[in-house]
Amino acid sequence: MKSSSLHLSECLKTAVTAAHAAAAILQAHARHRNDLIVDQKAQNDLVSQADREAEDAIIAILREQTPEFGIIAEESGSSGGSTATWYIDPLDGTTNFLHGIPHYAVSIALVAHAGCMNADEQPLRQDTPVIAVIYDPNREELFTAMHGIGAWLNEYRISCSQTQVLQDSLLATGLPFRDFSFYGQYMPTLDAAMRNTRGVRRMGSAALDLAWVACGRYDGYWEMGLAPWDVAAGTLIVREAGGAAEDMRHKDPWPVAGYVYAANPHIADALDTMIQPHLKRAEL
Incomplete structure (x- = not known):
């Protein structure tokens, strides 16, 4: 084929x-x-x-x-x-x-x-x-x-931003609003991001959050509990703009399960490292 x-x-x-x-x-x-x-x-x-x-x-x-x-x-x-x-x-x-x-x-x-x-x-x-x-x-x-x-x-x-370190990064996220089963995992990541980045924005559209990472308005983004149609298009746009858009549980080839992190290539690993300690180990 x-x-x-x-x-x-x-x-x-x-x-x-x-x-x-x-x-x-x-x-x-x-x-x-x-x-x-x-x-x-x-x-x-x-x-x-x-x-x-x-x-x-x-x-x-x-x-x-x-x-x-x-x-x-x-x-x-x-x-x-x-x-x-x-x-x-x-x-x-x-x-x-x-x-x-x-x-x-x-x-x-x-x-x-x-x-x-x-x-x-x-x-x-x-x-x-x-x-x-x-x-x-x-x-x-x-x-x-x-x-x-x-x-x-x-x-x-378009291409992702050139911000080099997480501390200088502006991140986007999505707060739990419908499914609160992952609340205990999400809130510590938000606390870490608030303390270790330039700021966090919550605008209410996962697709646009990903698109804005791709065009450099955000340096990174993470969210939990999404649906595959929320992230499928944005995943490719970020990747083709030179960034990373991945399943934060490192199970799926793209974030089909709705646990996504995306970032420019310089801070992607640091963003992932910030998230990992707070995920339930049994789900990894």
Whole structure:
């Protein structure tokens, strides 16, 4: 199976088209957000009419243009694909969106399965994100990446920051808000980051946190308890911008289990070292 069979450049165009379609729906609803029908799936786990309509628009485009691929979506569940699978978050930052905070994004990634050929005609040894799109409609910032080729913000190539040490770094994170089972692991990492870095930001969109690491606005980022669609696109964008984006438990080839750390190449090891003592040893 060759990478050319995936037609990565065409897949990227498809993902960009889908992201723009979803964003148009979100922005139309944003002007009338008080009229939205909002359901609560669990504590602080909200889904709105805007999420569902945006996801439907994405899925319709992906199924029409890449019917051979599987789809894993936040609201619609999953369908299988032997070659590759799309991971979709139609609205990353739902709580921000519903409260009128203009910081949210559409996130779409294509993960190629083990055995596919990479750009060097070598088979991938593990599942690997190969296409990524994160679109911030409020700033009109389109982050994209292609495996082995690079990462871009709109038409400009991006790279991670050059901050050399953790003490001079600005980090991003996400606080526990829905699942508190890892609270005892997370809070010590936050304390360590507050005491040993330049500062910590919590903006409410994991996809944009990762994208901002990739373009150098943040030096690093970590979060626990996420879903795979939250991090699939951002993982590739950070990696193609020269940084590290990994599973903090060092189990999975990408942070599919939702325990992610990402950073520029200079501080990645130090960030990982800061996190490791606080993870439950039984889970490593």
